[in-house]
Amino acid sequence: NAGVMQNPRHLVRRRGQEARLRCSPMKGHSHVYWYRQLPEEGLKFMVYLQKENIIDESGMPKERFSAEFPKEGPSILRIQQVVRGDSAAYFCASSLENSPLHFGNGTRLTVT
Amino acid sequence: QKEVEQNSGPLSVPEGAIASLNCTYSDRGSQSFFWYRQYSGKSPELIMFIYSNGDKEDGRFTAQLNKASQYVSLLIRDSQPSDSATYLCAVRGTGSGNTPLVFGKGTRLSVIA
Numbered sequence: 001n002a003g004v005m006q007n008p009r010h011l012v013r014r015r016g017q018e019a020r021l022r023c024s025p026m027k028g029h030s031h032v033y034w035y036r037q038l039p040e041e042g043l044k045f046m047v048y049l050q051k052e053n054i055i056d057e058s059g060m061p062k063e064r065f066s067a068e069f070p071k072e073g074p075s076i077l078r079i080q081q082v083v084r085g086d087s088a089a090y091f092c093a094s095s096l097e098n099s100p101l102h103f104g105n106g107t108r109l110t111v112t
Numbered sequence: 113q114k115e116v117e118q119n120s121g122p123l124s125v126p127e128g129a130i131a132s133l134n135c136t137y138s139d140r141g142s143q144s145f146f147w148y149r150q151y152s153g154k155s156p157e158l159i160m161f162i163y164s165n166g167d168k169e170d171g172r173f174t175a176q177l178n179k180a181s182q183y184v185s186l187l188i189r190d191s192q193p194s195d196s197a198t199y200l201c202a203v204r205g206t207g208s209g210n211t212p213l214v215f216g217k218g219t220r221l222s223v224i225a
Contacts, residue, residue: 045215101146102158103157106155
């Protein structure tokens with residue numbers, strides 16, 4: 001019974017490049033959430049998606065960031081033209097209807 | 113702005129003692145409450161959740177909820193060094209049962225052997 005799968009675990013990008021983070025939810029889970037965590041900080045909500053729909057993107061920066069959860073395949077968080085301030089741990093979580101969130105192992109993004 | 117407040121710690125307790133972790137939240141309409149444990153460099157792991165006022169026990173863990181005071185706590189009995197971690201309080205506010213969780217910054221717990 002696989003949990004939430006995220007890849008890559010570590011991603012290094014130079015300033016100006018694009019970062020693509022992938023998340024496969026737990027089997028049967030249709031709700032996907034992306035959170036960002038800076039060192040010594042709490043988890044900050046970014047976006048909530050269901051299959052093919054963005055439900056809540058109130059925590060997503062207006063520029064350079066986008067997310068999708070296509071009918072087939074994993075959810076993708078895309079960061080265009082990365083800057084040093086984007087360096088963080090990005091966690092994906094999934095859930096059943098009206099249920100707690102279960103987190104993946106995260107992607108640690110480093111922008112050099 | 114929905115907020116969840118936790119004392120950042122560190123909270124140090126001797127092995128075998130009871131650790132008490134506290135959390136307050138600002139959204140009076142919040143419906144459900146969660147405690148996650150996060151080891152350094154790892155992902156958050158769900159420990160417990162509570163929806164109704166009162167106590168909920170699971171093994172060495174007890175979650176306590178007081179909606180009138182907008183306060184939720186986690187007690188860890190017989191604390192072990194392996195319990196040393198950051199404990200995150202999370203709150204699901206009004207709206208659907210799938211509303212994103214709002215997290216506090218966490219309390220760092222250190223259990224001294």
